[in-house]
Amino acid sequence: MTRVVLYCNQFFGGIGGEDKADLPPRLTEQVVGPGRAYRAVLGDRAEVVATVICGDNYFAENIEAATREVKDLIAPYRPDLLFAGPAFNAGRYGIACGAVCKMARTELQIPAVTGMYEENPGLDLYRKDIYIVKTGDNARSMADVVKRMTTLGQRLLAGDRIGRPDDEGYYSRGLLANEVANRTGAERVVDMLMHKIRGEAFESEVLAPAYDRVAPAAVLRDIRSAKIALVTDGGLVPKGNPDKIEVATATRYGRYDIAAKDTLDPADYEVNHGGYDSRLVRQDPNRLVPVDVMRELEREGVIGALHDWFYSTTGLTCIVEVMKGLGKKIAESLKAEGVSGVILTST
């Protein structure tokens, strides 16, 4: 018999509304709220062994701690499968459901499924990590959503191959899966084009990347006391490329000492980048990483200081997710080194 654990908020758990939103996680072996719908669908194939109920504010304000507390409550029940929500369009609840499912998957190593409306903020936070079933924006469709979540959960538990998001009713996780097609790429693409020309629906096999919108960094108030760093994706490295940064599709960056330098001497540097003709930069690396004029501006007091290191990687055919990770590491490192502004030069 499959052992199922559920997660729901204080409202669906029947404890109360916003006045109970600060409630810490608690566990009950009673079947409450959505549990009745799950039990109806599961029938005698599975048993709901426990339900964790937690206040939405409590969870959203202490995501890491709350996730740990939920884990500690449910782990002794040795669940095979976890369902959270569905959260519909409830934002804090959606975030909690996402976090609990991710924990179940990565820490308890069991399948977990939740359900959300397309505008729920929990969706973008967790869609890559977990299966999130599509729902409407309110609880009227509870029975149908629970049925679809249960079906998906049991298929995951059975190790079935899960099909495309649109066919299975969950949100795309951004994964690519190989499929055997009975028509060639040329036939399929002409078919898509004809559909497009006729104004009919078609589905591309290659999704255009969706880039984040990044909020601009806060304005620099006092440049005369600011430490400014130079960062580049133009692949400038000391001779010998000590960090072995890749010539394309980089996964690494380097950090190089310029504390004693008034300028970058071409004898000391090379360019490790397969995407542009680097002769001019090799002739004079200041054309990419302007140490010479930054040092002058530092002496003149225009800026507080030029940072002692410049950072470099190779921005060529890169994977945005990987570069996001590098960017985050570089930014954390710069912050720890007391840098308050960055000039990023790109080829």
Place this chain on the structure above:
Amino acid sequence: MVGSSRIIPAQKIVSPLGNSALGPEDEKALRRSLVKKALAALQTELEGQKVFF
């Protein structure tokens, strides 16, 4: 660059902060003006993405 908010159009892809057609003094002056533009951009309040021409 993906996600950049403060953007300064520079010289050339192969030589963003330089122009080899100029003499060394003029080239450095050009680089200095581009860097000063970047410093000014860092001090400019923004709501979205902006190109500083």
